[in-house]
Amino acid sequence: MLNTGSPARKNAAEFAWQRDDVFGRIASRYDVLCDVFSLGLHRVWKRRVAKRLVGEEWNTLLDGxxxxxxxxxxxLGRSSAEGRTIVASDVSPRMLAIAERRLQAFQSAVSLRQLDAENMPSVPSQSVDAYSISLGLKICNRHLAMQEALRVLRPGGRLVILEASNIRWGLLHRLYLAYMALCMPALGWLATGGDASAYKYLLQGIRDFPTAEELTRELQAHGFADVSFERLSLGIVAIHTARKPWRAGI
Ligand SMILES: C[S@@+](CC[C@H](N)C(=O)[O-])C[C@H]1O[C@@H](n2cnc3c(N)ncnc32)[C@H](O)[C@@H]1O
Structure with a gap:
């Protein structure tokens, strides 16, 4: 098992929701801002994550x-909600309020819960078949979040992570980071009417998040099996999948 270290050290974005409700402040503009910053690419990435999840066998899904x-x-656009229990969780009540509105058509299957991905004592161990977290791991203490994911998954359960990653060509990656450093805070400032803090956290998180290979090793060190990743958009992001072993050590 990994030493999970101090929360600040393992939180790539150095973000603490207890100190700053920044995602709450931008919640109403979050979807538009995603389109702006990713030039619409987040839609492609998320479709791919959904495809991965739909391809798995599960009745209970927790999205952190x-x-x-x-x-x-x-x-739910790709598969039936019938007989399924889906939990949409976040620390920000304002984000959850928007999720609730958007997911209204599926309210019989989906429940909204305010949960901290680093510590979810109200979610019983081994109670979910699949756990997903998209673009959220870099702004948490990822080691605590991975530990919690492993705890709540049933043996054999699937973990699917979408997160910032690394372009394999070093120069291109450095150019991408320089472009993001220039554009993200400025666009964020303009788009939010002067509150670019969310994008400073996200930028910091993108810079300091481990490479796909490093994250693979971290997941394995936490005890996940069948760990693999797929780079998307040259490696700007990657989808990591893993399985909770059926038995300890497998
Ligand atoms: C960049 S957004 C990603 C949202 C969504 N998954 C997506 O892909 O568009 C990050 C989200 O993580 C939430 N968040 C931050 N820290 C968290 C934590 N410790 N536990 C759960 N959610 C957290 C924020 O409130 C925000 O809604």
Whole structure:
């Protein structure tokens, strides 16, 4: 098992929701801002995550750091909700309020819960078949979040992570980071009417998040099996999948 270290050290974005309700402040504009910053690419990435989840066998899905519920919307756009229990969770009540509105058509299957992905004592161990977290791991203490994911998953359960990653060509990656450093805070400032703090956290998170290979090793060190990843958009993001072993050590 990994030493999970101090929360600040393992939170790539150095973000603490207890100190700053920044995602709450931008909640109503979050979806538009995602389109602006990713030039619409987040839609492609999330469709791919949904496809991965739909391809798995599960009855109970927990989506951590769900934001406005984008992943669940896409999963339910591709598969039936019948007989399924889906939990959309986030720390921000304002994000959850938007997710609730967007997921209204599926209210018999989806429940909204305010949960901290780092510590979810109200979610019983081994109670979910699949756990997903998209663009949220870099703004949490990822080691605590991975530990919690492993705890709540049933043996054999699936973990699907969408997160910032690394372009394999170093120069291109550095150019991408320089472009983001220039554009993200400025666009964020303009788009939010002067509150660019969310985008400073996200930028910091993108810079300091481990490479796909490093995250693979971290997931394995936490005890996940069948760990693999797929780079998307040259490696700007990657989808990581893993399984909770059927038995300890497998
Ligand atoms: C960048 S948004 C991603 C939202 C959504 N998953 C998506 O892909 O669009 C990050 C979300 O993580 C939430 N968040 C931040 N820290 C969290 C934590 N410790 N536990 C759960 N959610 C958290 C924020 O409130 C925000 O809604």
């Amino acid at each position: 750091a769900t934001g406005t519920g984008d992943i669940i919307l896409r999963v």
